Structure formats: C-alpha cells, structure tokens
Amino acid sequence: MKFSVGIALLVAQPFLTQGFAPSSSFTSFQTSHHSIVNVFHAKSLPTQSSSTRRKSGRGSEMNMMFDQLSTAISEVASNIGGRQRITEKSITNALKDVRRALLDADVNLGVADTLIEGVKKRAVGQEVTKGVTADQQFIKAMYDELLDMMGGDSSIPQTGQMTTAPAATLSTGKENEPAVILLAGLQGAGKTTAAGKLALFLKEREVDYDAVEAMGQEEASKLLTSRMPTRKRKVLLVAADVYRPAAIKQLEILGESVGVEVFSMGTDADPVDIAVKAVEKAKAEGYDTVLIDTAGRQVIDTNLMDELKNVQAAVNPDETLLVVDAMTGQEAASLTASFDAAVGLTGAILTKMDGDSRGGAAVSVRGVSGKPIKFVGTGEKTPDLEPFYPDRMASRILGMGDVVSLVEKASAEVSDADAEAMQKKMLEAKFDFDDFVQQSDLVSKMGSFAGVAKMLPGVGGQLDNNKIREVEIRLKVSKAMIQSMTKKERLNPELFIKDRTARSRIMRITKGSGRSFEEGVNFISEFQKMRTMMSRMQKQMGGGPGGDPNAAGPEEGVQMGNRKSRRQAKKMKKGKGFGGKGFGA
Numbered sequence: 001m002k003f004s005v006g007i008a009l010l011v012a013q014p015f016l017t018q019g020f021a022p023s024s025s026f027t028s029f030q031t032s033h034h035s036i037v038n039v040f041h042a043k044s045l046p047t048q049s050s051s052t053r054r055k056s057g058r059g060s061e062m063n064m065m066f067d068q069l070s071t072a073i074s075e076v077a078s079n080i081g082g083r084q085r086i087t088e089k090s091i092t093n094a095l096k097d098v099r100r101a102l103l104d105a106d107v108n109l110g111v112a113d114t115l116i117e118g119v120k121k122r123a124v125g126q127e128v129t130k131g132v133t134a135d136q137q138f139i140k141a142m143y144d145e146l147l148d149m150m151g152g153d154s155s156i157p158q159t160g161q162m163t164t165a166p167a168a169t170l171s172t173g174k175e176n177e178p179a180v181i182l183l184a185g186l187q188g189a190g191k192t193t194a195a196g197k198l199a200l201f202l203k204e205r206e207v208d209y210d211a212v213e214a215m216g217q218e219e220a221s222k223l224l225t226s227r228m229p230t231r232k233r234k235v236l237l238v239a240a241d242v243y244r245p246a247a248i249k250q251l252e253i254l255g256e257s258v259g260v261e262v263f264s265m266g267t268d269a270d271p272v273d274i275a276v277k278a279v280e281k282a283k284a285e286g287y288d289t290v291l292i293d294t295a296g297r298q299v300i301d302t303n304l305m306d307e308l309k310n311v312q313a314a315v316n317p318d319e320t321l322l323v324v325d326a327m328t329g330q331e332a333a334s335l336t337a338s339f340d341a342a343v344g345l346t347g348a349i350l351t352k353m354d355g356d357s358r359g360g361a362a363v364s365v366r367g368v369s370g371k372p373i374k375f376v377g378t379g380e381k382t383p384d385l386e387p388f389y390p391d392r393m394a395s396r397i398l399g400m401g402d403v404v405s406l407v408e409k410a411s412a413e414v415s416d417a418d419a420e421a422m423q424k425k426m427l428e429a430k431f432d433f434d435d436f437v438q439q440s441d442l443v444s445k446m447g448s449f450a451g452v453a454k455m456l457p458g459v460g461g462q463l464d465n466n467k468i469r470e471v472e473i474r475l476k477v478s479k480a481m482i483q484s485m486t487k488k489e490r491l492n493p494e495l496f497i498k499d500r501t502a503r504s505r506i507m508r509i510t511k512g513s514g515r516s517f518e519e520g521v522n523f524i525s526e527f528q529k530m531r532t533m534m535s536r537m538q539k540q541m542g543g544g545p546g547g548d549p550n551a552a553g554p555e556e557g558v559q560m561g562n563r564k565s566r567r568q569a570k571k572m573k574k575g576k577g578f579g580g581k582g583f584g585a
Contacts, residue, residue, distance in 0.1 A: 184294055
C-alpha cells in the first residue's frame with residue numbers, strides 16, 4: 001500500500017512523543033508498494049542488561065515469551081560478534097539460554113529441542129554471507145526455523161513483499177453445496193465465542209484470494225489485506241451444544257450481534273439431528289457456509305469423541321477445527337494431537353492470545369500435532385479474530401515487531417486520503433496538536449498500548465508494564481494541556497515555539513490543565529522533537545520525493561527564552577535555523 005509508511009508512523013507517534021524512539025530497525029521495511037520487516041536487521045532486537053531483566057521480574061506480561069526470547073537471542077548475537085564463520089563452540093552456551101527461554105515460555109520440550117537442532121544445522125559451519133554479519137545470519141537462521149515450525153515455508157525466497165495470505169485458509173462452498181465447518185474443543189476454551197467471531201470474519205473480512213489472484217501479482221502487491229476483495233459468505237450458525245446451560249442462548253445473542261442467523265432445535269434434540277437439519281436448511285436457502293458449535297467437556301472422554309464422530313459421519317464436514325485456549329501453553333499442542341488422533345482435524349483456533357503471556361502454544365501446536373493454526377483470538381470483542389501468519393509471529397518472537405499487522409490494523413481506521421494528507425504533514429513537519437490527539441485516539445481504538453507497542457520494532461523491548469502506564473498517564477496529561485489551548489493554538493504549534501507570547505501561552509495551558517510550567521515546557525519540547533523525528537524517518541523510508549535521509553527536519557528543537565539562545569537564534573537566522581525568539585522574549 002502506498003501510504004503504509006505514513007500509517008505506521010501515525011501509530012508510532014504517541015510513543016515517539018513520550019520519548020521512546022524506535023531503533024533504526026523501524027526504518028528497515030520497504031515502502032514502494034509494500035512493507036515488511038528486514039529479518040537480517042540485527043539492530044531490531046532490543047538488548048537488555050541482566051540487571052534490567054532482574055528488575056523487570058517475571059510478573060510483567062511485557063517481559064514474558066517474546067521479550068525473554070528477544071533478550072536471549074540478542075545476547076547470542078552480541079557474543080557471536082563479527083566472526084566470518086559460526087562455530088558450534090561459539091553458540092553452544094547461548095543456545096542453552098535460548099532453549100531455557102523456550103521452556104520458560106511453556107514451549108513443548110520436543111519442539112524446543114527440534115528448534116535448537118534446526119538452528120544449529122542452519123548456522124554452524126556456514127560461511128557468513130557477504131554484506132551480512134555473523135550475528136545477523138544467526139538471527140536469520142532462528143527466524144527460518146521458527147517460521148517452518150509454525151507452518152510457514154522458509155524455502156520461499158523473500159522478495160520484500162507484504163505477506164497477505166495466511167499459512168492456511170478455510171474450505172469454500174457454493175449455494176447448493178455449503179462448506180461445513182465443525183468446531184470442537186473442551187469447555188472453557190471459548191468455542192461458542194469463537195463461532196460468533198468466525199461467522200463475522202467469514203461474512204465481512206475473509207479475503208477472496210481467487211479474486212486477488214485474478215488481479216495479477218503486481219496489482220495485488222499494492223493492496224493491504226483490508227483493501228482486498230472479500231468473499232462475503234452467507235453463514236449459518238448451528239447450536240449443537242445441548243448440554244451446557246444457556247449455550248444456545250449465547251450463540252443466538254452472538255448471531256444477532258453479528259447479523260448471522262442461528263439454527264437451533266432446543267436442548268432436547270439430538271446433536272446429530274440438529275447438524276443434519278441445519279445442512280438441509282443451508283442447501284435449501286442458499287447458505288454457502290455452515291458453522292456447527294458442538295458440545296465441550298471438562299476432560300477428553302469417550303462420549304465426547306463418539307458424539308463428534310457421529311456428527312462427522314452424518315454431515316461429512318469440510319473442516320474440523322479444534323478451539324484451544326492459548327493460555328494452556330504446550331498442553332494446547334498435546335490436546336490438538338489427541339483430538340486429531342481421535343476424530344481427525346484440519347486445523348486449530350487459538351483463543352485468548354491477548355492474555356497468553358508466554359506463547360508456548362503458538363510455537364508448539366503444529367510441531368506436536370502437525371496441524372496448522374488457522375486463526376487466533378486477539379481480544380474479547382467479536383471482530384477480534386485474525387488469520388494466523390507464521391512469518392509475522394516469528395518476527396514478533398524475535399523482537400522485530402510486526403509492522404505488517406500494525407499497518408493492517410491502522411488501515412481499518414484510516415482511509416488512504418487521510419493517510420496521504422497526514423504523511424505530507426509529517427514530511428513537512430507540520431504535524432499539529434489536533435493531529436496528535438487524533439492519532440493518539442487511533443492507537444486506543446487499535447487495542448491496548450502494550451499490544452501496539454509490541455508491534456513496533458525496537459519499541460516493545462524498551463517498555464515494561466510500568467513504562468506503559470507512564471506513557472498512558474503522560475498522554476492523558478498532554479491531552480489535558482491540548483484541551484486548554486485555543487483552536488488557533490492547536491492548529492499552529494509555532495505559537496508555543498517561535499512566538500513572543502509563547503511563555504504566557506504555556507503558563508495559561510498548564511494552569512488550565514493543573515500542571516506545572518516545567519511540564520508544559522517539556523511537552524512542547526518533546527512534541528517538537530517528535531515532529532522533527534517523524535519528518536526524518538519519513539524521508540529515510542522514502543516518504544517524500546527526493547528526500548535526503550540525512551537531512552534534518554526544519555526545526556531541531558525548542559529555543560528556550562534566555563540570552564544565549566537568542567544570540568544563537570540570530571546567528572542561525574540566515575542559515576538553516578528557524579530563528580525563533582523562544583518562550584520568554
């Protein structure tokens with residue numbers, strides 16, 4: 001997408017303003033018509049000292065699975081250094097730390113050992129590629145092994161194009177031959193909720209990859225997933241859980257909320273009869289997809305498996321998906337393998353990924369069961385279901401963020417025209433306070449600040465829960481000061497930087513928001529630095545025609561109102577400086 005750079009920077013803006021600048025890896029994704037993180041970029045891995053890790057502790061979800069692995073791998077990279085060849089001796093101790101981090105994240109033991117051995121085979125004894133350092137090549141080996149482990153294909157050469165197709169998609173049907181999707185799982189995994197989420201996804205957001213293929217590769221590569229043609233399936237939800245109290249009512253409420261019809265025959269009917277009648281109804285009324293919500297149990301038992309087998313035999317489903325709770329870690333992988341052996345699965349849906357502080361399930365499911373993860377639940381709301389992309393998950397695990405998903409999320413909230421206008425403002429360093437509030441609200445709509453921070457390369461590693469809370473508090477304070485400004489001031493930040501009345505203006509807005517004058521000065525200073533930084537990053541990433549990556553923004557910072565700064569301003573007046581007279585002139 002043409003404006004993916006601008007969208008990514010819009011989302012990064014609240015973090016830039018609060019003093020958490022992304023590392024240089026943030027500028028390492030291509031932007032002509034697509035956007036992808038450069039997996040060779042070693043600097044994208046945030047580095048933490050051992051003392052920092054001890055202080056952060058294990059109680060912080062920001063410092064669990066992904067950050068543990070990022071830290072361990074960054075230490076590996078620093079130990080490898082600039083060698084011309086990677087030897088087993090040089091990485092043995094480091095790989096032990098990576099293995100320990102995997103096990104701490106509740107990755108299956110066999111999967112962890114397989115991953116480590118795979119990295120060894122890819123890295124040890126290999127000559128370092130020209131133009132790439134040994135540590136970067138090791139990280140690439142780690143990325144490729146994680147990618148293969150989670151269902152991707154590292155043998156496909158990377159062309160720099162944005163990944164738009166997930167590793168596995170669902171079967172499609174026709175009006176007279178609907179695709180039947182059977183959902184199975186244990187109680188408490190979120191199966192009924194997942195059914196409602198999946199129904200909404202298939203109805204509104206599922207990409208029609210046949211139509212995309214017909215468009216041609218060049219044209220399709222210019223589009224984000226959210227801009228691609230969708231299938232717009234006609235879905236029928238089926239309430240076949242007749243045992244759990246209010247299960248049918250829950251599905252009916254979900255169906256009503258997403259605009260999908262729910263078929264039920266009450267709690268006295270046989271689940272097999274319900275499934276058969278539902279498929280007959282779908283064929284008669286032109287539905288192309290049938291989603292069957294079956295009953296769950298507390299433990300895997302013979303009755304549960306027999307009922308699933310009977311339903312399968314009666315309706316011959318195209319897909320049998322197991323809904324598993326991601327927070328169960330490697331147990332989710334074992335559960336998937338058990339269900340597959342009993343009834344045969346085509347894939348899994350991982351729920352509660354937003355609450356999974358370790359991530360062992362995401363790495364383990366395919367390695368243990370051999371079945372792909374097709375969807376992941378990313379929140380409690382019905383739109384919070386996403387296809388599973390192994391490459392994006394591998395990038396997040398390695399601390400390189402997930403710029404592609406970040407842009408996809410933001411593009412759902414920002415139109416191309418708005419993104420283009422904002423990109424121009426950022427390039428020219430004309431970003432104003434109204435824009436600041438607008439983009440801060442955009443981040444809030446996209447989810448938690450912690451979740452968004454993890455997608456920003458080089459930012460997530462700098463932030464633990466305490467810093468996230470600090471950012472949120474400072475943003476509220478900043479918004480309060482902005483709300484104390486006049487409309488003219490919000491549209492013209494220069495009034496707080498160059499104008500003779502700058503000092504009195506800052507005193508007024510800080511008094512109106514209940515803050516100190518020093519806090520006001522710091523906010524204006526940070527805001528100005530952020531504008532300059534965004535302008536530079538925009539140019540570095542090709543955001544403007546003929547932009548010089550080394551060129552500074554039009555303003556380097558706030559000129560304080562003292563004699564020294566006024567003298568400097570006069571000297572700079574004929575040069576590149578902005579010649580402002582500061583707060584107190």
